[in-house]
Amino acid sequence: MDNDIRLGSIFGIEIFISYSWFFIFGLVTITLAFGFFPQQFPKQSVAVNIAVGFFASALFFASLLFHELSHSLVANINDIPIKKITLFIFGGMSQMSGEPQTPVAELKMAAAGPASSFFLAGVYFAIDRAMISAGLPTPLYAAFGWLAEINFFLAVFNLAPGFPLDGGRVLRAAIWYLTNSLQRATKIAARAGQGVAFTLISAGVLLFLFGQITGVWLILLGWFLNQAAIASYRQMMVEQSLSTTDVAGIMSSDVETVSPDLTLEELVNHYFLKYRYGRFPVVDNGSLLGVITLHDIKEVPREDWSSVTAGEIVEPILEDMFVAPSDPAVKALVKMAGADIGHLLVVDENKHLAGIVTRTDIIGLIKIRSELQL
Ligand SMILES: [Zn+2]
Numbered sequence: 001m002d003n004d005i006r007l008g009s010i011f012g013i014e015i016f017i018s019y020s021w022f023f024i025f026g027l028v029t030i031t032l033a034f035g036f037f038p039q040q041f042p043k044q045s046v047a048v049n050i051a052v053g054f055f056a057s058a059l060f061f062a063s064l065l066f067h068e069l070s071h072s073l074v075a076n077i078n079d080i081p082i083k084k085i086t087l088f089i090f091g092g093m094s095q096m097s098g099e100p101q102t103p104v105a106e107l108k109m110a111a112a113g114p115a116s117s118f119f120l121a122g123v124y125f126a127i128d129r130a131m132i133s134a135g136l137p138t139p140l141y142a143a144f145g146w147l148a149e150i151n152f153f154l155a156v157f158n159l160a161p162g163f164p165l166d167g168g169r170v171l172r173a174a175i176w177y178l179t180n181s182l183q184r185a186t187k188i189a190a191r192a193g194q195g196v197a198f199t200l201i202s203a204g205v206l207l208f209l210f211g212q213i214t215g216v217w218l219i220l221l222g223w224f225l226n227q228a229a230i231a232s233y234r235q236m237m238v239e240q241s242l243s244t245t246d247v248a249g250i251m252s253s254d255v256e257t258v259s260p261d262l263t264l265e266e267l268v269n270h271y272f273l274k275y276r277y278g279r280f281p282v283v284d285n286g287s288l289l290g291v292i293t294l295h296d297i298k299e300v301p302r303e304d305w306s307s308v309t310a311g312e313i314v315e316p317i318l319e320d321m322f323v324a325p326s327d328p329a330v331k332a333l334v335k336m337a338g339a340d341i342g343h344l345l346v347v348d349e350n351k352h353l354a355g356i357v358t359r360t361d362i363i364g365l366i367k368i369r370s371e372l373q374l
Contacts, residue, residue, distance in 0.1 A: 004086055013072050015065065018088035028060060029053040036146065037139045044139055056143035061087070063120050063151050067158075070116035071109055071166075078105035103177040103185075110169030117155035124148035162196030162225060163189035164232045186236045193229030197222045241369040242330035242362070247323050250365050251346045251355035257283040260311025264297050267310055272297070281345055281353055282314045288345070288353045290314040291321070322347045325354050329365065332357050 033053030131141035172189035204218030
């Protein structure tokens with residue numbers, strides 16, 4: 001996600017564009033300028049076709065942005081916070097922080113996208129008709145005709161009832177409303193998403209076998225949708241498991257600690273070389289003083305290792321290096337990701353070291369829970 005380019009922000013929503021979009025932009029421009037327009041206007045110059053193709057691509061881009069903004073604005077009105085929109089190869093994505101709170105909010109948010117694309121299709125169609133009746137000779141109106149078609153297609157395609165497409169979100173909202181279970185609704189809607197993906201792939205293969213190169217696009221689109229359906233379902237499972245489990249339930253409580261009286265010489269020989277960990281918590285009578293790392297030891301000249309003690313150089317541990325046993329596991333994962341470390345110390349309210357939690361513990365939990373569908 002670091003490779004996305006920030007375009008700016010509208011209504012407090014950051015707009016990003018993926019590099020893959022330049023590929024689509026180029027492809028659309030070329031297809032229009034060298035395929036679609038010359039067929040309709042054989043006498044038009046290449047330069048005009050390229051210019052109009054470019055213009056149509058830009059409006060196509062604006063249409064996708066309009067579609068995503070509609071989702072995001074309706075979401076924000078319904079208390080589903082959206083801070084970011086990313087436009088990428090197959091359209092756009094509004095990034096929610098968390099799941100919607102109610103099925104009705106999700107339904108409104110999901111329906112806003114296709115509704116906006118139908119609206120745009122109507123507007124472009126009206127412009128197209130108006131230009132034709134005004135007798136304009138340029139391929140400009142063909143560009144609007146194409147934009148009307150593509151927006152209509154976008155609206156219809158997005159209404160396919162497979163999660164995470166908009167139609168799949170509508171389906172999820174409906175099942176959620178009926179069953180009162182977001183988890184079950186997501187599972188069924190994601191299965192439906194895989195069904196839609198499989199249909200697209202099959203249709204793509206058939207088209208390709210009959211010599212239609214557009215089949216390749218359907219195969220790609222289907223493949224992409226299948227991945228997205230699996231990923232969205234997993235992501236929801238992960239969020240659910242991690243928010244209902246606390247750190248105490250997955251941490252290991254036997255942690256190798258060191259006493260502050262040990263010299264660095266002893267630390268190196270009896271701890272770092274023996275256990276081969278990169279750091280040890282320094283604990284005095286049960287209370288945690290801090291963490292000593294290999295790096296801290298390297299800072300001290302070798303000849304002083306036999307006289308300097310761990311207690312003299314230990315650094316107090318920072319807020320983002322530990323969690324409380326009662327914290328949800330998801331908080332531990334977020335902290336690890338934020339500090340880019342693989343583990344956190346678990347410290348209770350009396351500053352006592354309760355244990356250690358690692359990324360592997362959390363991933364193990366996710367695996368088992370999703371395997372058992374808990
Ligand atoms: Zn949409």
